[in-house]
Each structure stands twice: as structure tokens, then as C-alpha cells.
Amino acid sequence: MFNSLSEKLESAFKNLKGEARINDLNIANTVKDIRKALIDADVNYKIAKEFTDRVKEKATGEKVINAISPGQLMVKIVQDELTELMGGSEAQFNSTGNPAVILIAGLQGSGKTTFTGKLANYLKTQKGKSPMVVACDIYRPAAIDQLTVLAEQIGVTVYSERENKDAVSIAQNAIKEAKATNKNVVIIDTAGRLAIDEVMMTEVANVKAAVNPQEILFVVDSMTGQDAVNTAKSFNDRLDFTGVVLTKLDGDTRGGAALSIKYTVNKPIKFVSSGEKMDTLDVFYPERMAQRILGMGDITSLVEKAQAQYNEVEAKKLEKKIRKNQFDFQDFLDQLQQIKKMGNLKDLMGMIPGVGKAIKDVDINDDAFIGIEAIIKSMTPAERSNPDLINPSRKARIAKGCGKDIGEVNAFMKQFEQMKQMMKMMNNMPMGGRIPGMKR
Numbered sequence: 001m002f003n004s005l006s007e008k009l010e011s012a013f014k015n016l017k018g019e020a021r022i023n024d025l026n027i028a029n030t031v032k033d034i035r036k037a038l039i040d041a042d043v044n045y046k047i048a049k050e051f052t053d054r055v056k057e058k059a060t061g062e063k064v065i066n067a068i069s070p071g072q073l074m075v076k077i078v079q080d081e082l083t084e085l086m087g088g089s090e091a092q093f094n095s096t097g098n099p100a101v102i103l104i105a106g107l108q109g110s111g112k113t114t115f116t117g118k119l120a121n122y123l124k125t126q127k128g129k130s131p132m133v134v135a136c137d138i139y140r141p142a143a144i145d146q147l148t149v150l151a152e153q154i155g156v157t158v159y160s161e162r163e164n165k166d167a168v169s170i171a172q173n174a175i176k177e178a179k180a181t182n183k184n185v186v187i188i189d190t191a192g193r194l195a196i197d198e199v200m201m202t203e204v205a206n207v208k209a210a211v212n213p214q215e216i217l218f219v220v221d222s223m224t225g226q227d228a229v230n231t232a233k234s235f236n237d238r239l240d241f242t243g244v245v246l247t248k249l250d251g252d253t254r255g256g257a258a259l260s261i262k263y264t265v266n267k268p269i270k271f272v273s274s275g276e277k278m279d280t281l282d283v284f285y286p287e288r289m290a291q292r293i294l295g296m297g298d299i300t301s302l303v304e305k306a307q308a309q310y311n312e313v314e315a316k317k318l319e320k321k322i323r324k325n326q327f328d329f330q331d332f333l334d335q336l337q338q339i340k341k342m343g344n345l346k347d348l349m350g351m352i353p354g355v356g357k358a359i360k361d362v363d364i365n366d367d368a369f370i371g372i373e374a375i376i377k378s379m380t381p382a383e384r385s386n387p388d389l390i391n392p393s394r395k396a397r398i399a400k401g402c403g404k405d406i407g408e409v410n411a412f413m414k415q416f417e418q419m420k421q422m423m424k425m426m427n428n429m430p431m432g433g434r435i436p437g438m439k440r
Contacts, residue, residue, distance in 0.1 A: 006293055008037035009078070016071040024060070030074060031056045042226045042256025047085075047263050055081055075294060082290035085259055090285050091243055091268030094214045095123055099132075099178045100185045101211050105204050105235060106219035108192035111247035113143055115219050115273055116189040117150030118281040123185055124156060125279075132183040134174040135160035136167045136207065137191040147189055154278050157183060167191065167203055168210045175211060188213070196231065201238050208239060216241040217270065220257060223248050228257040229264050236265040243270035246284070258289065327420050329384040333376045336369050374402035375412055387413070 012033030016026055031052045038048035058077045094100065102119070106112045116133050123129040133151050135158060137143035144160050151158035159174040171188050178186045190207060193200045208216060218241045220228040235241060244261055249272050262268060269284040321327050376384060378401030383389050390398070390413065399406040 005037055005041040008040060009034060009294060012037060013071050013074055016074055026070070027056055027059050031059075034078065038259065041259065043259050044226060044229070044256075044264075047260050051081060051085060079287075079290050079294055082259070082293060083287045085263060086286035086289055087262045087268045087284075088286055090283060091270045093243070093270055093283075095127060095129060095185055097184070097214050099175065099183055100215075101175065101213040102185065102187045102215045102217065103204070103208055103211070103213040104187065104189050104217055104219060105239060105241065106192055106245075107196070107221075107231060108140075108194050110192065110219045110221045111273065112192055112219045113137075113146050113189050114150070114276060115217075115245055115247060115271075115281070116147060116187050117154060118273060118278055119217075119271070120151070120156045120185075120187055121154040121278040122281050123187075124154065129185045130183050131185040131187055132157045132159055132174065132178045132181075134158075134171060134186060134188045136170050136188050138165050138167050138170070139191050143189070143191070150278065157181070168206050171207050171211050186211075196234050201235075205238055215243065217243050217245050218267075219245045219247060220261070221248050222246040222257045222272075224257065226256050226260065229260045232261055232265050232267075236267060241267060243268050245269070245271045245273060247273045249274040322420075325420060329376045329379060329387060329416070330381075332416065333373065333384070336373060339369075371402075371404065371408070372412060375404060375409055378402040387416070 012030050016030060034055065035048050035052040038051060039045060043051075055074075055077055058081075059074060095102070104112050104116050104119075120131040120133050123131050133147055133156060135144040135147045141162070144162060148158050148160070159170075159177055161170050161173065164170050167190065174188070175186055177183075188207065188211070190204045191200060216239055218232055218235050218239070220232055222228065224231075232244060244265075244267055246258055246261075246269055249258075258269065258272075269286075271281055272284050272289075273281050318327075318331060321331060375398060378398045379390070383394060383398075395406055395409050395413075399409045402409075
């Protein structure tokens with residue numbers, strides 16, 4: 001995500017490398033390169049020009065103070081402007097009501113139905129809500145089937161009327177059912193088309209008028225770039241939606257939609273989504289996204305993801321085991337599972353400052369842990385909890401069970417022992433490493 005834009009912005013800042021101060025010439029060269037980087041990222045020319053004009057205005061006449069280099073000063077100015085361009089601050093999401101009604105709109109293929117499931121899962125697991133999802137796509141039976149499958153995965157109620165061809169009455173009946181069954185959020189998945197047409201627009205506008213939703217979220221495929229921005233404007237003219245959802249951020253997106261959409265429709269981006277897993281939905285923070293675009297990482301989001309997977313009681317138990325050098329294979333397997341729940345592995349590493357650039361050309365597969373998991377799962381419960389039991393004959397059985405060479409099993413066990421010793425040392429340090437989620 002944003003790799004090409006990040007590289008081009010970094011190249012633009014090199015105009016200031018080694019300069020003692022900012023002057024008209026190096027500002028002009030840097031701003032020109034920034035504008036080109038934004039246009040290459042599929043940002044509208046008018047937006048790119050206004051953006052760089054503001055950067056130029058702020059940079060002109062600035063003096064280097066407190067040992068900040070011209071390059072660092074320009075990065076700070078660009079970061080502030082990127083943050084403002086994408087909305088400035090986190091947008092509030094309204095999920096209060098009796099029930100709260102959330103209407104989902106967008107083109108076919110944008111990821112509406114998948115997002116509906118993700119949002120229901122987010123409200124259930126993160127906000128303690130009791131959501132119901134509603135299948136209001138009366139044209140595609142597959143959409144109803146998909147939403148039903150997703151609802152079963154996350155354990156929420158789905159409402160559908162397969163024989164009813166009136167989306168408005170389906171939505172109204174769903175709200176009545178939600179009230180009768182004490183569901184406090186209703187998320188309505190509407191029909192989409194491959195392109196904007198009057199039938200679709202009229203139908204979703206009629207549903208809006210009938211149910212008076214607290215939130216109307218426009219879902220857009222971020223890989224469609226400037227086309228997504230134009231589509232958002234057309235939808236907003238008819239629906240006056242309350243927020244935008246950017247999907248498929250794990251794809252080959254140039255960033256144009258994320259950078260342009262707030263400026264164009266004056267509506268905030270509220271969520272971003274990547275992948276198909278139901279827990280890969282994030283609140284959109286403009287400042288954090290600006291930092292990631294500029295290669296600064298996003299350590300705040302990484303810590304929040306870690307804290308969401310750990311609880312303090314379990315963390316304390318684990319720290320005790322590490323201090324006593326009792327960390328075993330089952331503990332290790334449990335930690336791998338927690339890491340996998342946090343999301344895409346490469347995206348997670350990219351949140352660490354300085355790491356994103358280093359791994360941009362490295363293929364990090366989310367299945368990287370499969371081999372290790374296979375080795376541990378080939379052990380008996382006793383072997384997992386007491387690694388000292390594993391003798392040569394047991395190693396041979398484990399290797400056969402997981403389809404690995406015995407040398408790979410030996411190498412993993414050696415690495416595991418080294419890791420145990422390092423973890424023990426870190427936990428014995430006064431200011432040493434701490435388990436995510438652990439409070440002091």
C-alpha cells in the first residue's frame with residue numbers, strides 16, 4: 001500500500017539533503033517532485049496543485065531551528081498537509097439508537113457485503129453491540145448467500161426475504177425484527193451495479209428515506225483510484241452519505257482515492273479494510289496514514305492491535321513462565337496464533353518505523369508460520385509442555401508426522417531454545433522487553 005508514492009516522496013525530499021537552510025530554489029524543486037508524485041498516485045491535478053501550493057507557502061521563509069534539518073522540516077510540513085487532506089482527525093462513528101441503522105452503499109465488486117460482515121464483527125467484538133445484518137440485494141441471490149455465510153462465521157443474525165423484491169419493505173421488516181429480538185444495530189447491505197444507474201440510485205435513496213439511518217457509508221474499492229472519487233461524488237449527490245470506507249488496501253493501490261476523496265466530497269473516511277478475514281477492519285486515522293505514507297511507520301496502531309489480542313491476566317501468567325524459563329512449545333504456538341489474528345504480516349511489519357522500506361521488495365507470506373506450526377502440532381501434549389522429553393527417536397517421529405526433514409526439526413528446536421534464553425534475559429532487565437498488553 002502506497003509503496004510507490006512513499007518512494008517518490010522520499011526522493012523529492014532528497015533535494016534538501018545536505019542543505020543548510022530552505023531557500024526558494026530547493027523549495028521549488030522539492031514541491032515540483034511532490035506534485036508529480038501525487039499525480040502519479042492518481043491524485044487529481046487540481047488537488048495536487050493546491051496541496052503543493054500550501055506546502056510551498058508554509059515552507060517559504062521557514063528557518064531551521066533546534067537542529068532540525070531542512071529535509072526534516074519539509075517532511076513535517078508535508079505530513080501535516082497530508083493529514084489535513086485526508087480529514088485531519090478521526091471521524092466519529094454513530095452506532096447509538098433503538099436500533100441504530102447503518103446503510104451500506106457502493107458499486108458491485110467494491111466489497112460492500114464483505115465490509116457489512118466486518119462491520120458487524122467490529123461492533124460485536126470491539127463495541128459490545130448486538131448487530132443484525134440485512135440482505136437487501138434483491139437482484140443477486142449470491143449476495144444473500146454470501147452475507148449468510150459471513151454472519152454464521154461471526155455469530156450474528158442475518159435477516160433476508162428471498163422471495164421479496166421490494167428492498168424498502170425488507171429493510172423496514174428487518175428493523176421491526178431487530179426491535180422484537182433486542183438487536184441494537186441494524187446494518188443494511190444494499191444492491192450495487194457495475195456502474196452507476198438510475199434504478200440503483202433510486203432504490204438506495206428510497207431505502208434511506210424509509211429507514212432514516214444514523215450512518216450511510218459509501219464503500220469504495222481503493223484500487224480504482226480517481227474513478228472511485230468520481231463515483232463517490234455521484235453517490236454523495238444523491239445520498240448525502242456520512243462517511244467513506246476504503247476497501248482492498250492490501251492490493252496494488254496508488255493512494256489516489258485515500259488522498260482525494262475527503263477533498264472532493266467533504267465527507268470523512270471512517271474505516272479502511274484489507275483482505276477477506278472478518279477481523280481486518282480498522283478505524284481510519286489521517287495522521288497515522290500520513291506517517292505511513294512518509295515511511296514513519298504506525299507504532300500506535302501496531303500496539304493497539306497487540307493489546308486487542310492480549311489480556312493482562314494471560315500476559316502475567318506468560319511472563320511468570322518466561323522468568324522461570326518454563327516457556328514451552330504450546331506457549332509458542334499460542335503466541336503465533338495471536339500474531340496471526342492481528343492481520344497481514346507484511347502490513348504489521350510495515351507499521352514499525354524504518355521497516356516498511358526495508359521489506360518493500362520482500363515477499364512475506366502469511367503462511368510463513370505453517371512449517372513451525374506443523375512441527376509443534378506433530379508433538380504430543382506432553383512434549384509440547386516439556387521440551388526436554390524430546391529425544392532423537394521422538395524427533396524422528398515428529399519429523400515424519402509433519403513431513404519435515406529431521407534437520408529442520410533440530411534447527412527449529414535450537415532456535416526455540418535460543419529464543420527462550422533471550423526472552424528470559426529481556427524480562428530480567430529493569431527496562432527490558434515486555435509482553436504486549438502487559439502493564440507496569
